[in-house]
Amino acid sequence: MAIIAELKNVTKLYGTKMALGSVNLQVDEGEILALLGPNGSGKTTLLKILAFLEKPTLGEVYFSNRKVTDQNMMQMRMKSTMVFQKTVLFDTTVYDNVAYGLKVRKTPKKEIVERVGRALELVGLEGFNKRHAKKLSGGEQQRVALARAIALKTKLLLLDEPTANLDPKNAALVEEIIATVNRELKTTIVMATHNMFQAKNLPNRIALMNYGRISETGTPKEIFGKLSKNLVSFASLENTFVGKAKITENGTTLIDIGNNVEVAATSKCQGKVSVFISPEDIILSRTHFVSSARNVFKGKIVEISNFGSVVRLKVDVGKPFTVQITKRSFNEMKLNLNSEVYITFKASSVQIL
């Protein structure tokens, strides 16, 4: 398979801070490559370099076998576009937003109308042309940003945490769009994520990143199969825990993940395991309620992150769990830091990696 982009020994320094250290990476044409790692691991920087928005401090970047230099950087940008983690929109209509890149490329008007229409169709926003972009919901806005990038039909599409701030419904929609774009437009996609589950199902390949370096690349099967070598890097991703599993008399698996937290899972396994519970599968409540879910833990809110329509909370029950609720629920429950809460999830939600 052809290599569409390559980083050779790329180091990026911001002042004295090293964002990327001696990174080597090849991106194959037509693939979906996921950069998986915690916040601050250098994913965004790497994407910006592939988008030609940043220059490496050391090392070289190649695109379609041509070396990227100061002189051709601007032209290269025409072939690669990036969608940022925090949605950025022009203060105008959806149409003008999506058409911007095409206008800049001096595309004829008729073609612009057509391509904008198809891009909006692809993201499920047909007919949104005249709506004002900034007045849409969070999920719709992110899709506008996607449509804007897709309309350009670049060879390379870079996505920084495309579903991080979305509710489950929109997140699923976006994942489908990504798959479709790759399949039908044959666009090479590199996406950054810290969502294990997403990394397992969507990309062709994964590159594990931490502290500005790539520790390993491979297919999802290879990566998640080789657990033992990467336990350390996994543990710092959200809702991923390393623990000791044992099967109880009544057939359920209990996994001790430390600090007296025992998680019940339906999958049968023994010994050292890595488990992952998706934030969407966790229910947050103020009081203990009785349900069929096997896992109930009491803890304190230690971190709150606001993402528009959803609020992400980190709850410490002995181990930190990331939970996602709607803004409305957050307000109704009157939560703040140090609020005492309960988290509940089913045994079937515990995924063994």
Next chain:
Amino acid sequence: MQLWEKLIIVAILATIVVVAGTIVYLNYFAKRRLFISTTTSLYDTGLLDMIEKDYESTHNVDLQIVAAGTGIAIQHAKNGDADVILVHSLSMEKTFLEEGYGVNRKIIAYNFFTIIGPENDPAGILGKNATEALKSIVAYGDRLPDQSGATKIWISRGDNSGTHSKEQSLWKEAGYNYTLISQKPWYASTGSGMGDTLNVADQKSAYTLSDMGTYLKFYKDRIISLKALISEDTSLLNVYSAIAVKPDVPANKSIHEQINFKDAMDFIQYLVSPETQQLITNYGKDVYGQRLFFGAVETLKNNEQPEANWIKAYAFINGYECPPQYRSNYDELYTGDTGNG
């Protein structure tokens, strides 16, 4: 080239267009302009508006009249920003000629100053001559219970104008030291034109020195209610003259016009012509019930008494209307001016 660099070039070009456009327009498309610097007391009566209309209807020149005080008018001329001045201060005119800035002085008109004040005349100056009146005013002022400076009974122009110099010379004639008088708590100085000063005097029911023309207009239009209490005194004579600015003074160069000497002299000749003199003398007679100005040319030519003597005594320089060394051609203007005045 970056966007902002392009914008700066556009900005500079636009500025150049504005400046160059103005210069080109003034030079090639607009009428010739004559800058007349004059006093507010002349301008505020509206006389100059009438003269401007009349002159521009028969001459292809655009009159640009700038009214400030006599002192400023002279400064304008020295800077080269005026072609002719119309002022009424003998001492300043004399210095102007002696310093070599002006030529061809002609006395155009005269009227009288008047000391005006509140109708009830608390200082009792009605019927007195100027000197006596001032003495009464000082006495009244010094007798006031309120010496804090909140009560003002005399308002001065204080602006280096012809009227102001007249006021200063009157104080001197009455035997007072002007500096001391101007520091009295009841003495106020506005530093503005005649109209503004009249407004202030009216508001404070105080006395002030005014030229008859401006006073009559303001009184007739019921802007003020002060009365003219003294006006029959020869020491209150007010003489207006026109002086052309000497064209070859160094400050007088610009890339598109020199001092407009020719038009200045045309204007002066127009002012002394019999028709204009008639206009000046008749100005405002119907509206105000009395004349605001008297044309001076006939009076001097025919030696009408007693006015001619008054004017010669008050406004001639070394016996001349315009001493020969300050004349520049145009001898026909000075046929009677032989130094025996």
Next chain:
Amino acid sequence: MSFTLVILAMVDILEGIIKALQLIVSGDPTLYGILYRSLLFSGSAAVLATLWGTPIAMLLSLKDFRGKTIIKGFFNTLIGIPTVVLGLVLFLIFSKSGPLGFLGLLYTPAAIILGEAVLVTPILISIMTSAIEAVDPEIVNLAKTLGASESQTAIAVLKEALNGVLLSNIASFNRAIAELGVALLVGGNIAGSTDILTTAISRYTARGDLDLAVALGILLMIIIFGINMIVIATRKLRWLSILGKSPQ
């Protein structure tokens, strides 16, 4: 007794206002000539100020360089310059005995336009710089990743700051049309060529022609209120179009 005087005074004022309104309605050419000149000179000054100030505002908001804070502070201070001081400085410069005297611009409309432009440029720069700085810095990266060149990126930023940019222009025009000191000193208030609303009001008041002065004052206030109404209305329109789900 004093009550009667108050009533009489008010009647006088009312009479004056009525006469002024009559003058306005009658289309008196002197009046409208003055109005036209005011609008023309101040409008041109606002345009010039925009041309001079936009590149400077862009530099101050988008680029980093040494002494940037000092220069910003410098322009901010200039906003408060007393107009008579500026008028005096310009008078000395444009007078035939001054450094730019050879251009012969004193007492011409050009002097007023240039003078008012100098006066309002600091305001324009200050507001525009704030407006541009308020734009999300990621817009620059966004434009770039969509293929924009340096110039196109700068234009995109300006467009995002459009509200503030327009506000800066209106504020400049307002300041220009309402000022007296500069226009009086460098324009000379010459009837028919350099007299504008503010300077004419001052002359007519000094002369006692109060009907004309009041009429001009009313016109000036109408303009200033009118402009502010337009600004508010356009803002409201934008809000309405954003709030409402406009038809596809």
